[in-house]
Amino acid sequence: MIRFFLVLTAWLAVLAANAQQPAQRYPLIPYPTSLAPAAGQFTVTAQTALIVQDNRFANESRQLQALLQAGLRKPLPATGKGTRIVLQHDATLTNPEAYVLTITPQQVTLKAGQPVGMFRAIQTIRQLLPVDLESRSAKPVSSLVLPAVQIQDGPAYGWRGMHLDVSRHFYSIDYLEKFIDRLALYKFNTFHLHLTDDQGWRLEIKAYPKLTTEGAWRTFNNQDSVVLKRAVENPDFDLPKQFLRQHNGQTQYGGFYTQDQMRKLIAYAAARHIEIIPEIDMPGHLSSAIQAYPFLSCTGQPGMGKTFSVPVCPCNEPTYTFMETVLNEVMRLFPSSYIHIGADEVEKTTWAQSTACQELMKREGIKNVEELQSYFVHRIEAYVQSKGKKLLVWDDALEGGLKPSATVMYWRSWVKDAPQKAARNGNKVVMTPVSTLYFDSPPGIQSVENVYNLAVVPEGITPQQKNLFLGAQANIWTEYIPSENRADYMAMPRMTALSEVVWTARPNYASFQQRLLQHYGRMEKMGIHYRLPDLTGFAEENVFADKATLRIKKPLHSYTLRYTTDGSQPQSSSPELKDGLEISKPQTVRVAAFTPSGVRGDVYSLRYQQQAYATPATVAAPKAGLQCHYYKKYFKETKLMKQQTADSTYTINNVVVPKSVNAPSFGIQFRGSLTVPETGVYSFFYTCDDGGILRIADRMVVDNDGNHFPIEKSGQVALQKGAHPFEADFIEGGGGFTLKLKYSLNGSEPADIPDSWFSH
Incomplete structure (x- = not known):
């Protein structure tokens, strides 16, 4: 009888474990490569032994000890006869970040070939532990519980990055450490720190002290004015008071990191297996340096060109002396294998007008200013390589020619063939397209899903070129992100979606959505000012x-x-x-x-x-589908299409962009009738990148006009059963488009409009 009872108890335990959905029992982000649920749980108490079988994992064991001690308030002993947590070396795990985690009711076993793999395993344990441990005010407990499981895990891509621009707005070292902790939790391995730009120079350079005594500070600029206006309703837009100073009778805003501060931050990140990659932007985006050292520009002064700021002059040798001196200090400070120099958005007007540049171009056989930029990049790369480092650039640098040894970050979504061009040239590529991974773009109801659907390896890449695509990175440009709270809001939860895309071999968005719901509580305990999940079930x-x-x-x-x-x-x-x-x-x-x-x-x-219900119209001999008028032009607003003659007209089944459309910028007018099957109040959800207008029954339903990132806007219209005039306008300004139209009736879940409802 006792044996039967024990078997029944074990069987019921297995049923209970299997009945609980994996997303609930194992709310892991990113999801492991392989996860086998198991029955039961492991209970950690103050008597549980933490056994480290290989001293190479000493750093990781200390971090695991600290994680558990946050709840138990006591360190675990190194030996014991009861339950055990064992850290083991496994030489068969050849991927440095791979690990195996086995949790049974008797023992937790973590295996890895390298310390970084052991650290990733500990982050998995961290996510399986109660979220209260993330709070600094967590109350002590007598035990902690881990669900039984068998996990074999490793990353799909080697580059899993986040970027933060500290030039446009400045952030404290304390916040950068918090940012690194979040990267570690979600198994990122790269932190791209944008240290210099027109608006501020943020790193101490001992050879050129005016870069920080002058270049790190500014009076309020136009971006500061915008955020201060927004701060009236949202305090997250206010400028941090600790970064304001009075200087020569002026209020200045800014700050910088000393080399000692940065050295400590680098060590902090390294202990969490995060590599910090510095970016010193050049030859453009350097107004803060030119203001301090005017000899750097071809004109001897800073200024603005037609589009961007005046760059440094690539035709004067003192420029290279300056840049090499700066880079030398940077490379001595940062142990990273890469140095990022930007090489993007360079305003070359002053180069074309410079006598020195004309002479240099003639002497070196340089045909145009794009090739002159490549000359500059090649010289800088040679210096970087002489110090044992590799060069990183934005994809703009491809324009004048780039050596295969440089690694390219693809950001210009509107230059659709840039990744393929880089791959053909032999360059390694990190995907960071503006259309998806620029987290300074306003988040919306579809922004997390858009990140999750990122193609890390784009179309048109051969099997031989696939290995050139290292992974992906999201960028947080901070022109309008002045506070730490606002930076949190813009990054979270989009960052979690990216973490899964670059780690998990076969991501599953439906599963991710369920697991993400459980992470909001963890973010709250961590003090992250995240963007709350969208409220749905209504229209604007x-x-x-x-x-x-x-x-x-x-x-x-x-x-x-x-x-x-x-x-x-x-x-x-x-x-x-x-x-x-x-x-x-x-x-x-x-x-x-x-x-x-x-x-x-x-x-x-x-x-x-x-609103009264619209009376249906009579349509004589209707034909299936909509009329689609296509304009191969750039439009700022949809109404500007009315002044033009269509380049082509199609009949199309639904509100979609025809496959034959290939212009980088265009406009489309959809015209016809919408036949609804019953009387009611219909909601329409119109997602546009760039802009669109929706009219039904001669009534404005959704105004989503203008040039902007993918945004969903919604509206309602009261319709009687039958056919109603239908007009949808859409414009694409360049950079990749998004066009979606869904409907809902009486509060139902949004759905695609059936093709059969459309006629003309």
Whole structure:
């Protein structure tokens, strides 16, 4: 009988483990290469032994000890007769970042071939432990529980990076350490630090002290003015007071890192197996340096050209002396294998007008200013290589010719063949396209999914060239991101999506969505000012025939929804939106979610207007599909297409861009009828990159016009059953387009519009 009871108990335990979805029991981001669920759990107590069988893992064992001690308040002993956590060396794991993690009720075993692999395994354990451990105010506990599991894991790509621009706005060392901790948690291995630009020089250079005494500070510029205006409603846009100073009767904004500070930060990152790659932008984006040392420009002064700032002069030898001296200090400081010099967005007008440059070009057989930039890049690369380093550049540097030894970061989405061009040239490539991985672009309802759908290896790459694609990186350019809270908001949770794309061999977005919901609580405990999940189930522009009820499902049970109807921003003291809010008159309702700690999510302004049901139109002999008028031109607004003659006209089944469209910039008008199967209030969700307008029954439904990143906007229209005039306009300004149109009826889940509804 006892044996039967034990077997039954074990069987029930297996059933319980299997009944719990893997995304709930193992909420890991990025998801492992291989995960086999197992029954039971391992309990860590103060008596559990932490056994390190190879001293090469001493650093990692200390970090695991600190992680567990945050909850138990006691260090684990190195020996013991009870449960054990064992760190083992496994020489068969040849990928340095690979690891094997086995958790049974009796023992936790972590195996790795290199310390970095052991560290990745510990981050997996960290994500399996209770989220309360992430809080500095976590209460002590007598035990910690880990679910039983068997994991074999390793990264799909070797370059898994995040970038932060500290030039446009400055960030403290304390924040950079927090940023590194987040990179470590999500198994990133590269931190690209953009240290210099027109707006500020952020690293101490002992040979040229004015780079920081003067170049690190500025009076308020146009970007500062923009964020200060936004700060009136959102304090996350305010300039940090600790980076303001009074100097010569002026308020200046800025700051810099001493070499000692940076040395400590590099060590902090190295202990977490993060490589910091410095970027010293050149030959353009150097106003902060030219203002301090005017001899660097061809004109002897800083300034603005037609598009970008005046660059340094590649035709004067003192420029190279300066750059090599700066780079020498940088390379002595940073142990990274790469040095990034930018080489992007160079305003070459002063070069074309320079006598010295004309003489140099004639002497060296240089045909144009693009090749002159390549001359500069090649000289700098030779110096970098002489110090045992490799060169990194943005893909702009391909224009005048680039040696295969340089590694290219592809960012210009509108130059669609740049990755293929780099691969044909033999350059290694890191994908960082502006259309997807520029996290300074406003996040929206589809931004996480867009990141998750990134193609790390683009189309048109041969099997032989595939290995040239090292991985991917997201960039946070900070022109309009003045605070640490705002940087958090822009990065999270998009950063988690990227972490999975570059680590997991076969990513699964549906699974990721479920696991991500559990990570919001962890982010909260870590003090990350993340962007809360989107509120859904409504439109921005709403209509009602008689009355309507606003109901919003909370993305997480712990959130509270609050609203206002007087035009003010929702506060933690505003009325709570619970079962629903009845709407019987035209008004604007503002809604926001609040976390338990009081962090407010995005504020949604929902405008309501009363509208009679549109009467259907009579369509004589309708034909299937829509008329599609195509214009091969650049438009800033959709209305400008009305002044033009279409280059082509198609019949198309739905609101999609025809496959034959290949112009970099274009406009499309979709015209016809939309036949709805029943009377009701229809919601439409129109995602455009760049812009679009949607009219139905001669009524404006969605205004998503202008040139911008992918943004979904929504609206409603009251329609009687039958056919109604349909107009959708779309413009693409260059850089890759997105066009999606979905509908919902009476609050149903958004869905694609059936082809059969369209006619002309």
